[in-house]
Amino acid sequence: QVQLVESGGGLVQAGGSLRLSCAASRGSFSSRAMGWFRQAPEKEREFVAAISWSGRDTYYADSVKGRFTISGDNAKNTMYLQMNSLKPEDTAVYYCAATITPYSGVPLTTRQRYQYWGQGTQVIVSS
Numbered sequence: 001q002v003q004l005v006e007s008g009g010g011l012v013q014a015g016g017s018l019r020l021s022c023a024a025s026r027g028s029f030s031s032r033a034m035g036w037f038r039q040a041p042e043k044e045r046e047f048v049a050a051i052s053w054s055g056r057d058t059y060y061a062d063s064v065k066g067r068f069t070i071s072g073d074n075a076k077n078t079m080y081l082q083m084n085s086l087k088p089e090d091t092a093v094y095y096c097a098a099t100i101t102p103y104s105g106v107p108l109t110t111r112q113r114y115q116y117w118g119q120g121t122q123v124i125v126s127s
Contacts, residue, residue, distance in 0.1 A: 002116040004096050009121030020081040022096030031098045034079050038092035050108040086125045093120040
């Protein structure tokens with residue numbers, strides 16, 4: 001029922017910026033929370049950032065704190081990830097995810113918390 005589509009990836013030099021977007025199907029952005037994960041070649045998919053349904057609570061991986069900002073626009077059913085001061089280590093396929101379940105002890109930083117995933121968008125940061 002919930003469909004997510006990422007966009008905004010591309011090639012950028014180290015120190016540059018990109019803004020990723022995640023468009024959700026009608027009503028999907030009113031889910032409990034949404035998040036961003038990324039996966040580099042031959043690496044496990046890892047948490048990047050998450051935001052609560054109200055937008056009042058946000059969470060970030062230590063590796064992106066101070067550089068990335070997560071936000072949402074409920075009117076447009078869209079979530080964003082503003083990425084500044086990009087590093088080559090940020091190179092990965094970025095995925096957006098949504099959860100429709102209330103909190104039950106599993107944090108938003110873990111993959112199993114989410115039920116729906118987008119197809120991913122590639123980000124490549126050159127040195």
